[in-house]
Amino acid sequence: MKLAFALEFIDSCGxxxxxxxxxxxxxxxxxxxxxxxxxxxxxxxNVTRESLHKPKAWFFPRxxxxxxxxxxxxxxxxxxxxxxxxxxxxxxxxQKPRHRPHLMPPCEIFREGxxxxxxxALKLCAEKRRFCxxxxxxxxxxxxxxxxxxxxxxxxxxxxxxxxRQFDAAETLSRLKHRVQKGxxxxxxxxxxxxxxxxxxxxxxxxLSLHGNFMLLCGDDAxxxxxxxxxxxxxxxxxxxxxxxxxxxxxxxxxxxxxxxxHDFNMLCRRESLEHCMAQARAIFQxxxxxxxxxxxxxxxxxxxxxxxxxxxAPESAQLxxxxxxxxxxxEGLPLVGCRIAHxxxxxxxxxxxxxxxxxxxxxxxxxxxxxxxxxxxxSCLQLRYALTVHKSQSxxxx
Numbered sequence: 001m002k003l004a005f006a007l008e009f010i011d012s013c014g015x016x017x018x019x020x021x022x023x024x025x026x027x028x029x030x031x032x033x034x035x036x037x038x039x040x041x042x043x044x045x046n047v048t049r050e051s052l053h054k055p056k057a058w059f060f061p062r063x064x065x066x067x068x069x070x071x072x073x074x075x076x077x078x079x080x081x082x083x084x085x086x087x088x089x090x091x092x093x094x095q096k097p098r099h100r101p102h103l104m105p106p107c108e109i110f111r112e113g114x115x116x117x118x119x120x121a122l123k124l125c126a127e128k129r130r131f132c133x134x135x136x137x138x139x140x141x142x143x144x145x146x147x148x149x150x151x152x153x154x155x156x157x158x159x160x161x162x163x164x165r166q167f168d169a170a171e172t173l174s175r176l177k178h179r180v181q182k183g184x185x186x187x188x189x190x191x192x193x194x195x196x197x198x199x200x201x202x203x204x205x206x207x208l209s210l211h212g213n214f215m216l217l218c219g220d221d222a223x224x225x226x227x228x229x230x231x232x233x234x235x236x237x238x239x240x241x242x243x244x245x246x247x248x249x250x251x252x253x254x255x256x257x258x259x260x261x262x263h264d265f266n267m268l269c270r271r272e273s274l275e276h277c278m279a280q281a282r283a284i285f286q287x288x289x290x291x292x293x294x295x296x297x298x299x300x301x302x303x304x305x306x307x308x309x310x311x312x313x314a315p316e317s318a319q320l321x322x323x324x325x326x327x328x329x330x331x332e333g334l335p336l337v338g339c340r341i342a343h344x345x346x347x348x349x350x351x352x353x354x355x356x357x358x359x360x361x362x363x364x365x366x367x368x369x370x371x372x373x374x375x376x377x378x379x380s381c382l383q384l385r386y387a388l389t390v391h392k393s394q395s396x397x398x399x
Contacts, residue, residue, distance in 0.1 A: 006044065013040045107132075107243055111251045118144060121250055125151045125216070130245060132194070132217035134237075135252030136266040142166050143256070145190065145218050154188030154214070159196040161341070162348045165367075166192070173201045180204050188214040195219040195236055202241065209245055217246050222269070261285070294387040305387035310334075319356065321375060325383045330356055335385035336363070343373045345381040 019032045032040070110120055112135075124131045125148045133141050146167070149156065156170040164170035170192070177200075179185040189208060191197075194217045197205075205215070221237045236242050255263035261284055269277050296302040303326055314329035321328040325339060334353040338345040345351075351363040351371070361378045363371045 009043055010040055013043070015040060105243070105247070107247055107249050109249045109251055112139075112254050117250050117252065118147065121148055122151060124248060128188075128214045129248060130215045130217075131248035131250060132219075132242075132246035133250045133252065134219060134221050136220055136222060136263060138255050138263050138266070139252035140254075140256040141218050141220075141252060142192070144250075144252070145192065145216065148216060149190060152188055152190070152214075152216070154190050154216070155185070156190045156192065158192040159201070160193065160348060161346045163193045165346075165349070173197055173204065177201060177204045180207060186211065186213070188216075190216040190218070192218045193220075193223075195221055195223050197236075202236065205245055206241055215245055222266075293385065296387055296389055299389060302387045302389055306384035309386040310384055321379065323379045323382060328382075328384060330361070336382045337385040337388065338381060339383045340381045342381045343377040344371050345373070345378075350385060351382070 013036055015032050015036050110117065121131070121133065121144055133144055135141055149167075155176070156164075156167045157173050157176045158164045158166075158170055159173050161172060164172060173191070176185065176189075185208075189205075191205065194205075196219065209215070221235075253267075265277075265280065265284060268280060272280075294302075294305050296305065307326055310327075310329050314334075315331055318329035318331040321330050328334075328336075330353060332353055332355060336351040336353065338347050338349045338351065341347050350366040354362045354364055354370070356362060356375070359374055360372055361375055363373075365371060
């Protein structure tokens with residue numbers, strides 16, 4: 001993105017694209033007359049984070065920049081050098097490795113118990129300062145966010161439909177992405193479950209940050225990150241992008257839910273090994289009988305548990321429904337979960353069978369709202385809920 005702005009500025013200096021001898025993600029090599037080169041160098045050195053998205057403003061240097069600058073700017077570094085001579089398939093071999101300077105200061109962290117986090121959050125909202133609310137499940141992140149939203153007239157967005165349902169009016173990050181791409185968005189933003197977002201959606205937040213939009217981020221930094229194939233990429237909480245989006249962090253660490261065992265175990269998982277956590281889970285959470293819901297890491301095991309439990313618990317009067325996920329024996333009280341967004345069904349939302357006939361299935365969701373759809377349509381958007389993958393259990397407290 002920085003290079004895109006740099007190319008726009010270079011065009012404004014009258015430098016032709018034919019004068020660009022080499023272009024890659026971290027460097028531009030030019031061969032131009034001295035006058036145009038001095039104009040481009042002076043403008044690039046004077047770029048700041050506030051003026052980054054306004055290339056035409058780079059022509060007006062700041063008073064704080066030294067006239068005898070060696071080329072070290074806040075955003076760009078400019079050097080006078082000879083053109084490289086060794087090149088093969090567009091790759092240069094004689095360039096010395098450059099280490100990117102650390103430009104962003106560390107985030108300010110305020111922890112619950114050390115200060116009044118509610119008062120601090122409301123103060124930051126009133127001052128329109130970006131910040132992030134983080135903490136484990138049950139610490140009251142959503143409650144604090146809702147108090148902040150009472151002061152703000154902003155758009156609420158989240159990574160999943162399940163997370164969106166915690167708020168009266170919210171949309172997914174994917175839908176927000178399309179609005180930003182079409183240029184239909186320019187307002188304060190609240191992002192829930194931000195640590196679940198993948199790089200393509202974080203790019204949307206990066207673009208909005210260039211326009212100075214107010215942002216309130218919220219999420220559990222110990223959640224599993226999205227599955228992406230990148231090497232040597234820091235986690236989002238440690239990245240420069242996060243420091244730019246939320247220079248202030250409010251960390252919640254006091255359990256607000258009735259079951260403190262879940263909270264203590266969640267905090268244990270943040271610092272101990274998997275083997276130790278599994279041993280503690282077996283020692284702490286001992287229950288008799290079968291679990292209401294089994295959490296699985298893969299779909300094959302989920303389908304196996306669902307089919308076995310459904311066959312065992314279904315009455316003789318159950319009706320067979322051949323769904324895309326496997327056979328379902330329908331009966332009253334059968335637990336189901338949405339697997340895709342279609343026909344009024346939402347992904348990862350829990351449903352319970354109320355009744356059915358030869359052609360229609362009547363359901364109630366986890367909020368008690370009635371939904372009816374044909375059995376033919378239900379085949380493609382519903383699954384059994386005796387077993388779930390960890391992703392479908394988002395925002396649920398499961399014992």
